[in-house]
Amino acid sequence: MDAGQQTHERSHPTRPIIPHPGRRWRRAPLWAAMLLAGNAFASAPAALDETLPIKTALEKGLRPSMLKMGEPLPGWSLKQRMEHYHVPGVAIAVLKDGKVVHAAGFGVREAGTKDAVDADTLFSVGSISKVVAAATTLRHVAKGKLDLDRDVNTYLTSWKVPAAPAFKSSTLTLRMLMSHTSGLSVWGFEDYQPDEKLPTLVQILDGVKPAKSEPVRIAFEPGTRMRYSGGGITVEQLLLEDTQRKPLEALARTEVFQPVGMRRSTYVNPLPAKLGNIAKAHDKEGQRTALPRGYESFAEQAASGLWTSANDLGAFVQTLIASYQGKNPYLPHPLAVQMMTEVSPSHFGLGPRLAGDGPSRVFHHGGTNDSYRAWMEGSLETGDGLVILTNAPQGTQLATEIRNAISDALGRGVNPVLRTVALPVTALSDYAGTYRWDTSAPGELAGNLSAHFDSDTLEFGVVEGSVTIRSGTGPTVKLHALTPTRFVTPGDALFRLTLEFLRDAHGKVRAVRVDRTTGTLLFRREGAPGVQP
Incomplete structure (x- = not known):
């Protein structure tokens, strides 16, 4: 999964995806230049309120950004x-x-x-x-x-x-x-x-x-x-x-x-x-x-x-x-x-x-x-x-x-703690399997998620009562439940993904939808209708 999905984009490569020759400039010593720095637009920091x-x-x-339902804030x-x-x-x-x-x-x-x-x-x-x-x-x-x-x-x-x-x-x-x-x-x-x-x-x-x-x-x-x-x-x-x-x-x-x-x-x-x-x-x-x-x-x-x-x-x-x-x-x-x-x-x-x-x-x-x-x-x-x-x-x-x-x-209330729920294993048992990205959807819908995963398949499992996800050769990540079908990846609200398993009118899990702000991907379960072998 995307190494930048947590708090920071990487400046050096960890994500499994997928001066000029002949020219010289003379510079004044940097510390001397700093003494001459102006301040045309900035105002002085306000005194601490x-x-x-x-x-x-x-x-x-x-x-933390997430806590279990009923778990007190750690302080x-x-x-x-x-x-x-x-x-x-x-x-x-x-x-x-x-x-x-x-x-x-x-x-x-x-x-x-x-x-x-x-x-x-x-x-x-x-x-x-x-x-x-x-x-x-x-x-x-x-x-x-x-x-x-x-x-x-x-x-x-x-x-x-x-x-x-x-x-x-x-x-x-x-x-x-x-x-x-x-x-x-x-x-x-x-x-x-x-x-x-x-x-x-x-x-x-x-x-x-x-x-x-x-x-x-x-x-x-x-x-x-x-x-x-x-x-x-x-x-x-x-x-x-x-x-x-x-x-x-x-x-x-x-x-x-x-x-x-x-x-x-x-x-x-x-x-x-x-x-x-x-x-x-x-x-x-x-x-x-x-x-x-x-x-x-x-x-x-x-x-x-x-x-x-x-x-x-x-x-x-x-x-x-x-x-x-x-x-x-x-x-x-x-x-x-x-x-x-x-x-x-x-x-x-x-x-x-x-x-x-x-x-x-x-x-x-x-x-x-x-x-x-x-x-x-x-x-x-x-x-x-x-x-x-x-x-x-x-x-x-x-x-x-x-x-x-x-x-x-x-006090703006823009980054509240997300409360997760515990689910019985029976509610999770049929989520495990391989799901393949449905690329027939318009590319505009994928948005910023188009390069998020290093593979076109996602592997879901159920380990010790939790749903896990893995993309390609990346790490296995534990998901956190919000409802019996909706889960989130770990991390800050700005970066975590929401995943929803889509259960049809026959009770079968056919696909999973992945959402983050301006992007949506649909992964269809292998063997389900609409998935190419």
């Missing part, structure tokens, strides 16, 4: 859960009514030290890098320098997307790249250790060493399906650098970091140690890794190479909300609305992922590198939001519990 129970929530409000503290998940350091920013009202650090930057995390500590944020890169691109679109719907090969000069004669059309656009509907390959990228040489963008795109990934190529007809592609975002980065004749770092500094007030943020890799106040890398046991430097590098900057802080990322979320609401000219209002509108059949807009309706409407993105987990989220209507940065692999689970606590504290 003491009526907000955020502190209390972090002291005793962490909880975990952040300190307890950091210890449980072996996460040495966490930084959090909270927004309410469109303003950052709280930003703080917890724990330490490096295990075995007393170096405290604060709201300015730099963390690697993995795929959140893509949203900041998207804002950089959209600022150039707003100035008329780029067109969202023009063939990207008419912009690219140092490399071209190879043609794909097998498909009716192989024309790619920025809109496709930014919404993961381009048809390009390479889900994510591996980290680079301190002793490893970093590849150029062209080496990455062609899969040439020292790049660690396969070549980025068109895998299906552009615009027809959604498949998350870090490779596509790398093409977006190259397009920016080819057209503007500057590296991404310089472009992002001018178009994002300075106007938003992100004074600590950078795409420079390896991260210069002179910047200081850096959260170091840790493994799943909370032990230091990526030694001797203490953190990895990320050659695919736009896809996964951003280093930022809770204060900076909170300001970025605040600015995007204000642009969408027409309260900040950072992005023209019509363009901000496009950024926050799904591009069918994807659940991504132009950079962020979208979910929910009305007051529950949010944009969000996660980030996962080897040793860091990050999360950003903003409510487009209420202006609430949050940023969570961690420096260990199990920060994924921890961030979900923090998100639950803060959501409860803000």
Whole structure:
């Protein structure tokens, strides 16, 4: 199953699916440039509203996303859960009514030290890098320098997307790249250790060493399906650098970091140690890794190479909300609305992922590198939001519990605990079997689920009174019951799938329907009518 279905999209490949050569730019020292950073559009974070129970929530409000019927809320503290998940350091920013009202650090930057995390500590944020890169691109679109719907090969000069004669059309656009509907390959990228040489963008795109990934190529007809592609975002980065004749770092500094007030943020890799106040890398046991430097590098900057802080990322979320609401000219209002509108059949807009309706409407993105987990989220209507940065692999689970606590504290009721039920084994006994994807349904109905599974069959079983699901060679996952026919996968409300077994008028289970927000798939039981052998 999709490795990104939990809290974070992967920046490096775990999902079982399925600067340029000859060019150099002179840069002023990064830390000197930061001192000159402006703040044309951002406003200072609001003072903490003491009526907000955020502190209390972090002291005793962490909880899972699902609990059994009648099971009490556990009331975990952040300190307890950091210890449980072996996460040495966490930084959090909270927004309410469109303003950052709280930003703080917890724990330490490096295990075995007393170096405290604060709201300015730099963390690697993995795929959140893509949203900041998207804002950089959209600022150039707003100035008329780029067109969202023009063939990207008419912009690219140092490399071209190879043609794909097998498909009716192989024309790619920025809109496709930014919404993961381009048809390009390479889900994510591996980290680079301190002793490893970093590849150029062209080496990455062609899969040439020292790049660690396969070549980025068109895998299906552009615009027809959604498949998350870090490779596509790398093409977006190259397009920016080819057209503007500057590296991404310089472009992002001018178009994002300075106007938003992100004074600590950078795409420079390896991260210069002179910047200081850096959260170091840790493994799943909370032990230091990526030694001797203490953190990895990320050659695919736009896809996964951003280093930022809770204060900076909170300001970025605040600015995007204000642009969408027409309260900040950072992005023209019509363009901000496009950024926050799904591009069918994807659940991504132009950079962020979208979910929910009305007051529950949010944009969000996660980030996962080897040793860091990050999360950003903003409510487009209420202006609430949050940023969570961690420096260990199990920060994924921890961030979900923090998100639950803060959501409860803000009192919007948008992320309530889901109560599951226990069912007798007799109600489950005939669910086991092989179910095959019915591809005769229109592709538009599949939406964002079209690339979710790594196989066109699902294997269901019944183990110890629970229904289980497995896709292809992926792991076996336990489902949680809501009714005798409806089940959900584990995880946060933004990512879990709902599955409903369809029992006909003869009492026979013929199919299972899989739903998530903008996508629906139908899997027919093998041997049932309508299933091809």
